[in-house]
Amino acid sequence: MMAGAARRLSYGDYLQVDRLLSCQAPESDRAGAPAHDEMLFIIVHQAYELWFRQILHELDRIQADFASETVADENLGRIVAGLSRIHEILKLLVGQLDVLETMTPAGFLDFRDLLTPASGFQSVQFRLIEARLGLHDERRLRIEEQSMRERLAPEDRAKLDADGHVSLLGQLDAWLARTPFVALGDYNFRESYRAAVVAALRRDAGQVGADASLPEEQRRQDAAAIEKALLRFEALFAPDAASSSWRMSPRAIEAALFISLYRDMPVLQLPFRLLQALMDIDESLTLWRLRHALMVERMIGIRPGTGGSSGHGYLKATAEKHRIFIDLFHLSTYLLARRDLPTLPDAVRARMGFSYGAA
Ligand code: HEM
Incomplete structure (x- = not known):
């Protein structure tokens, strides 16, 4: 190209279409017995890997925003937008399995043996997404006494180890634990709410116990479930709460509860949407796991x-x-x-509203 001449970008150059289309190499072609459906199998997997890349790209910014000591107010909106985008991508990924399921089990058998020992299990990007969201190794299922990491090839394990990010779950915990309002001046959400929840659960237990329409065994089971819920709640207030079955810290859980309960207060609306988006992600990832398991069966x-x-x-x-x-x-x-919620003191409410121009 001559110096100074403007480069005329084309669609194909920009998207590197030729390179992209040279990446599909069916094993069955190589083996001399082309299996028609293998192209679909490859393309669906490659599309997944591209979307995984986009999810990691979103997580990069979300986690960088979350990493600052105080999350800047103006960044909270784009964190929520990024999480919502991840959720939409995950929904698409669940839907993509429908396309793959147009392949029959017999069509798959035409080339399946050629793939051994390759498996989706080795998708490094999928493992990175899991780890970046907060699925720690010690919580993972083991296969034949081996952890997921131990089963990866050394070069794939090295890629995982090279990712120095802390998890989003950890960042969320730290951010929630810093939430103001939960204790402000004389107000202490913890104690007022604790009493209200314990009273509500005890009332539920009383109602179940007195409900003659339920069989005895059912009443017993329901009462036991309420008792268990009560113990789990009380574990948040115990001095050794770290050993409880909650994954997040007591302070973070308390703040998440507070946000969920008083979500309509202006300053809590965005934090509430953030919590919702994280639940959406958890739910759609779980749906993907279930759909993938069913497809495999x-x-x-x-x-x-x-x-x-x-x-x-x-x-x-x-x-x-x-x-x-x-x-x-x-x-x-x-x-x-709502009728059972402890009322927020006026001083706290005033701090949580948008009161521009108020005298
Ligand atoms: C005919 C279609 C498919 C079959 C029969 C299949 C089968 C399996 C099986 C049996 C496993 C368990 C690990 C193993 O022992 O190999 C697995 C894991 C996995 N597959 Fe697939 N798979 C299919 C399609 C896909 C697609 C389209 C993706 C998209 C990327 C995918 C991603 C994964 C991932 C990420 C794992 C690891 C899951 C985990 O360990 O939690 N699979 N697959």
Whole structure:
């Protein structure tokens, strides 16, 4: 190109379409027995990897915004927008399985054996997303006594280890724990709310116990479930709360409860949307795990996977075990109806509203 001449960008150059379209190399072609559906299998996986890249790109900015000592007010909006974008992508990823399921199990068998021992288990970007969101190794299911890391090839493990990010769950915890308003001046949300929840749960237990329409066994089970919920709530106030079954710290949980309860107060609206977006992400990732497990059962029944796990059984178990923001879901056990909510003192309400121009 001559110096100073303007570069005329084309669609193909900009998107590197030629390179992109040279990346599909079916193993069945190489083996001399082309299997028609292998192209679909490759393209669907590659599309996933591109979307995984976009999710990590969003997480880069979200986590950088969250990393500052006090999250700048003007950044909170784009954190929520980034999380909502991730949620939309995950919904798309669940939907993509429909396309892959147009391949029949018999069509898959035409080339499946050629893939061993490759497996989605080795997707480094998927592992990075899990780790960046907050799925720590010690919480993961093990396969044949080995951790996920131990089962990865050394070069893939090195890529995971090179990612120095703390988790979003950890950042969320620190941010929530700093929430003002939970204790402001004489006001202490902790104590007033504790008393109200304990009273509400005890009332529920009383109602269940007195409900003659329920069979005795059911009453007993319901009462035990309420008692368990009560103990879990009280664990938040115990001095050794760190050993409780909550994943987040007591202060963070308290703040998340506060935000959920008083979500209509102007300053809490955006924090509330942030919590909702994290639950949306957890839910859609779980849906993906379940849909993927079902698809696997449909394709290979209960045979083990090419990556050496039990296949469907392992994948189904991850849907339950690999939840990340599960505490936010469990908080709903302790929400109170508006009529039972302790009233916020006027001084606290005044600090939480937008009162421009008020005298
Ligand atoms: C015919 C379609 C598919 C089959 C039969 C299948 C099968 C499996 C099996 C059996 C596993 C468990 C690990 C193993 O033992 O190999 C697995 C894991 C995995 N697959 Fe697939 N898969 C399919 C499509 C996909 C697609 C389209 C993706 C998208 C990227 C994907 C991503 C993953 C991931 C990320 C894991 C690891 C899950 C975890 O450990 O939590 N799979 N797959």
